[in-house]
Amino acid sequence: MIVYIAKRLAVALPVLLGISMLAFALIHLVPGDPVTAMLGIQYNEEQAIELRAQYGLDKPMVVQYLVWLRHVLTGDLGHSMLHDQSVARAILERLPVTLQLAVGSVLLALVVSVPLGIAAAMRQHRAPDILASTFGLLGISIPNFWLGTMLTLLFALVLGWLPSGGYISPTEDLVGNLRYMLLPTLALSGAVAAVILRMTRSSMLEVIRMDYIDMARAKGASPRRVVWVHALKNALIPVLTIVGIQIGYLLGGSVVIEQIFTLPGIGRLAVQSINARDYPMLQGVILFVAVSFVFINLIVDILYAWLNPRIRL
Amino acid sequence: MREFWYQLRRHKPAMLGLVVLSLMAVAAIGAPWLSPHDPYAMQVEHVLGSPTPQYLMGTDQKGRDIFSRVLHGARISFKVGSIAVTIALFAGTAIGLIAAYYGGIVDFLLSRVVDVLFAFPDILLALAIMAILGPSLTNVMIAIGIVYIPIFARVARGSALSVKHESFVEAAHSMGVSNFTIIRRHILPNISAPLIVQATLSFAFAILAEAALSFLGLGVEPDTPSWGILLSRGKDWMGEAWWIAFFPGIAITLAVLSCNLLGDGLRDLLDPKARKAS
Numbered sequence A: 001m002i003v004y005i006a007k008r009l010a011v012a013l014p015v016l017l018g019i020s021m022l023a024f025a026l027i028h029l030v031p032g033d034p035v036t037a038m039l040g041i042q043y044n045e046e047q048a049i050e051l052r053a054q055y056g057l058d059k060p061m062v063v064q065y066l067v068w069l070r071h072v073l074t075g076d077l078g079h080s081m082l083h084d085q086s087v088a089r090a091i092l093e094r095l096p097v098t099l100q101l102a103v104g105s106v107l108l109a110l111v112v113s114v115p116l117g118i119a120a121a122m123r124q125h126r127a128p129d130i131l132a133s134t135f136g137l138l139g140i141s142i143p144n145f146w147l148g149t150m151l152t153l154l155f156a157l158v159l160g161w162l163p164s165g166g167y168i169s170p171t172e173d174l175v176g177n178l179r180y181m182l183l184p185t186l187a188l189s190g191a192v193a194a195v196i197l198r199m200t201r202s203s204m205l206e207v208i209r210m211d212y213i214d215m216a217r218a219k220g221a222s223p224r225r226v227v228w229v230h231a232l233k234n235a236l237i238p239v240l241t242i243v244g245i246q247i248g249y250l251l252g253g254s255v256v257i258e259q260i261f262t263l264p265g266i267g268r269l270a271v272q273s274i275n276a277r278d279y280p281m282l283q284g285v286i287l288f289v290a291v292s293f294v295f296i297n298l299i300v301d302i303l304y305a306w307l308n309p310r311i312r313l
Numbered sequence B: 001m002r003e004f005w006y007q008l009r010r011h012k013p014a015m016l017g018l019v020v021l022s023l024m025a026v027a028a029i030g031a032p033w034l035s036p037h038d039p040y041a042m043q044v045e046h047v048l049g050s051p052t053p054q055y056l057m058g059t060d061q062k063g064r065d066i067f068s069r070v071l072h073g074a075r076i077s078f079k080v081g082s083i084a085v086t087i088a089l090f091a092g093t094a095i096g097l098i099a100a101y102y103g104g105i106v107d108f109l110l111s112r113v114v115d116v117l118f119a120f121p122d123i124l125l126a127l128a129i130m131a132i133l134g135p136s137l138t139n140v141m142i143a144i145g146i147v148y149i150p151i152f153a154r155v156a157r158g159s160a161l162s163v164k165h166e167s168f169v170e171a172a173h174s175m176g177v178s179n180f181t182i183i184r185r186h187i188l189p190n191i192s193a194p195l196i197v198q199a200t201l202s203f204a205f206a207i208l209a210e211a212a213l214s215f216l217g218l219g220v221e222p223d224t225p226s227w228g229i230l231l232s233r234g235k236d237w238m239g240e241a242w243w244i245a246f247f248p249g250i251a252i253t254l255a256v257l258s259c260n261l262l263g264d265g266l267r268d269l270l271d272p273k274a275r276k277a278s
Helices: A002-029 A034-042 A045-054 A061-073 A087-122 A127-141 A144-158 A174-207 A211-218 A223-253 A255-260 A266-275 A279-307 B002-010 B012-029 B066-102 B104-118 B122-133 B137-147 B149-164 B167-174 B179-215 B227-236 B243-270 B272-277
Strands: none
Touching: A002 A061, A002 A279, A002 B104, A002 B122, A034 A045, A087 A127, A087 A174, A087 A223, A087 A255, A087 A266, A087 A279, A127 A174, A127 B243, A144 A174, A144 A255, A144 B179, A144 B227, A144 B243, A174 A223, A174 A255, A211 A223, A223 A266, A223 A279, A223 B122, A255 A266, A255 B122, A255 B179, A266 A279, A266 B122, A279 B122, B002 B012, B002 B243, B012 B066, B012 B243, B066 B104, B066 B137, B066 B149, B066 B179, B066 B227, B066 B243, B104 B149, B122 B137, B122 B179, B137 B149, B137 B179, B149 B179, B167 B179, B179 B227, B179 B243, B227 B243
16 A cells, blocks of 8 residues: 555656646746736846845746745745735635635535436436436536536525525534535535436446346345445445545636636636736645645545555556 | 438427527517617617507617617527637647647646636636626627637547547558547547537537626627627616616526527437436
């Protein structure tokens, strides 16, 4: 197992390095000079030279990258050009919102899609399977931002049951927080549920045809026990990978939903920084999301190998 | 080919997807002639009008016909979808083929580049590229094209690896055929099936991505009748006129659903291994 973890880390390291290079390059590829943007109408050459020296922008690109990387490794992601705030602090402040949205959507999706996926596999080509397949197809086809808009129309504007946007911290008011988070979570979980459902169904179909399931049946295990104890344990292993990927993906993928429901999360921070040309902030968000994605994948792979020893061979 | 067409015709969901997609493509191409009204013409007397026989999908806050705008939106979605997928297909397939064929350090480096691109959620990567390039229709196509390069690279690499050691490739090698010719004439035709399936599914994702970018105001120019922009504007008027946001969303869903139906069907027919898994 340790060898496997070491191997996975060895593959992840160059990827992390590549991500850092891409994130670093971003700030140098955007049009316009950051110093000119910072000084605005008060621009004068002397001050510009001073600022370039202060931020190390007068040094060769490789040196700039290495200095930046050293800062990043110590948790210093730079300073916002817009707010008097460090990038790392801004991200950490918004992380709980996005995390609650991502984890909530995946949990909701799991509750719906795993039983539906099992039912579909158990009754292949019959009504539950057709229903589940239709749900799966619609789930990946309906844009989450349209679903979110329509949910707002129904539950906020027509019925008036839930707020159409905004956020309140769960530490301030838990019930209020859930009311604000319900619609965005529902909107985001549709596609996630569809992906998990399709995976559960295909994985379950594969497992129930295996010899050990026949053996369990032959030994007199009840159909319920065969499905829920013997088959599900193995069928859920690939589902775990999908769940991990989805959580990692939603850390940055929930951007449109956060924008619709005015949730102060990481995705909205990215859009705000693009609109305000706050490139250090955008760079920080992108770096954070991609690195988190790599680490979540790494953890999922290790868990996968731990649950399924064949992978380690 | 005849056999394939015969099988496709018997696959009902795939045929349904193909028919709807073809109809939408015809509507997209013929939008200037099929639109009952000018999609940009503002009619003050028809502001926020609900659907009527004259205005099938109603009118927006400036009195513009939603149906005509949705038809013109199809032009943008299909154009972005086709060009972005073409960019991703060519670049991704080239990367995947080179990585698989040459192996070793070339494979390691190219695979890591693909892994790096995979680490970014597609919409966030597209946003970052749009921040660099600036909003415009061409830039949206480039950004979405870049975002989907890794998936094609992975599909091409995986398929090429399984073909690389086939006897016909070894035979071509021993006859002194150049690497480029072996890749182009012997490997590429044998990996086209999964690439076609991926292209169909990616077309759906590209339509969604364009709509999402435009919805955020970071896609095509603000006044363009893109489905994403129509939806975004409609959202602000939902209390007064639900139809502005409703119909563009239906159009997106229909297009994406058709691509997925066709893609799933093509996978069933062209990629028996994937069919077995699903």
